[in-house]
Amino acid sequence: MTLLEFFIEVAGTYVSTLAFGVLINIPRRALNFGGWIGVLGFLLYRFTVLSGGGYVVGNLLGAFAIGVASLQAARIKKMPMILFNIPALVPLVPGGQAYQMIKNFALGQNATAFVFMMQVVMISGSIAFGFLLSELVNRVQQRAWRHRR
Amino acid sequence: MSGQKKRDQLILHTALTAGRIMIENGSEIERVEDTMTRIAHNAGAETSQLFVMITGILMAINGEVGAQIQPVKRRTFDLEKIAVVNQLSREFAAHDITLRQFADKLDHLDSETKYFPMWAQLLAAAMVSGPLEVVFRHNLHDFWISCFVGMIGWLVFYLLNKFIQIRFLSEFAGAATIGILAVFAVHLGLGISVDDIIIGGVMPLVPGVPITNSVRDVLAGNLVSGPARAVEALVSAAAIGFGIAMVLQFL
Structure with missing residues (x-):
């Protein structure tokens, strides 16, 4: 992967996260933060995959980072957390695999379709689990905050 | 006594409207419960009981009026409204706006749709x-x-x-x-x-x-x-x- 390709990927992730935020009508103040959180999650995912960590671990780390970063953003901006993590999640969605699954089912190649279905299930599961782990961190942090006051 | 009853009615109305707007526009349930409890607490209700589901909300406060139901009929994705309700709730908690103003603003928010062009x-x-x-x-x-x-x-x-x-x-x-x-x-x-x-x-x-x-x-x-x-x-x-x-x- 050349540097230019890498730059295009980061720019594409940022723009698409921002644009998805517009589609679900996120307040303008929150858009920029959401975009950068999306880039952060995607970068973690990408580097994990590039260094041979596999897509399941990659998605898990990406979703985890998005979850934790969203809470920090929510705290800084004093806005609900879902404004940041919903658009940031979009670049991690297994769109390609889901499409290949549908296509192969439609064309009657069930064996291939099941392979892709497994991937979709694994990726969705790892994203969900990443969120779960980030929630753990968030709750610990909230508890710590409450104690400090 | 009737003044107290009106006040309780207004608390319930405000909390239920806030909750309904949030669920309608795609908030998670925990946030709705949290916001509604805060509203009731900040408005002076001693305790509040809540039952929030994705299709409807049931709320009671210890006061002159009974529990009330608010059904949630439509469901869209408009996260700006959630942010606005959140903001209003914060302002109310800080005593920047009164309960009456809060209720009016919620009703206004409910009727307008401010999507991007x-x-x-x-x-x-x-x-x-x-x-x-x-x-x-x-x-x-x-x-x-x-x-x-x-x-x-x-x-x-x-x-x-x-x-x-x-x-x-x-x-x-x-x-x-x-x-x-x-x-x-x-x-x-x-x-x-x-x-x-x-x-x-x-x-x-x-x-x-x-x-x-x-x-x-x-x-x-x-x-x-x-x-x-x-x-x-x-x-x-x-x-x-x-x-x-x-x-x-x-x-």
């Missing part, structure tokens, strides 16, 4: 489709046509959703449009890969809000609302999948 949404749909196609598939050649196909797909989805108000059918129609346009674009030599254009094009339709919320709801222990959201996300995904599959089957 149509052109901005179309541009946004294009900017979701094209860049994600490049990010996922590394196919720079099909960037522009993905933008275009995604934009038209979103337009079909948006217009249909406005008139028939059944989200799943609109998604199906939008996905089918994307499939047909992608096949034609490749046929006319405007693009290289049908697969890549479709993958980019359907991205604006991804049910991101229900997916995220279902995970958070299940985690928070809302075992009715969480799976209900998951079903919503699954049906959306299936509708998009059927739309694409139908096109691929016939062409």
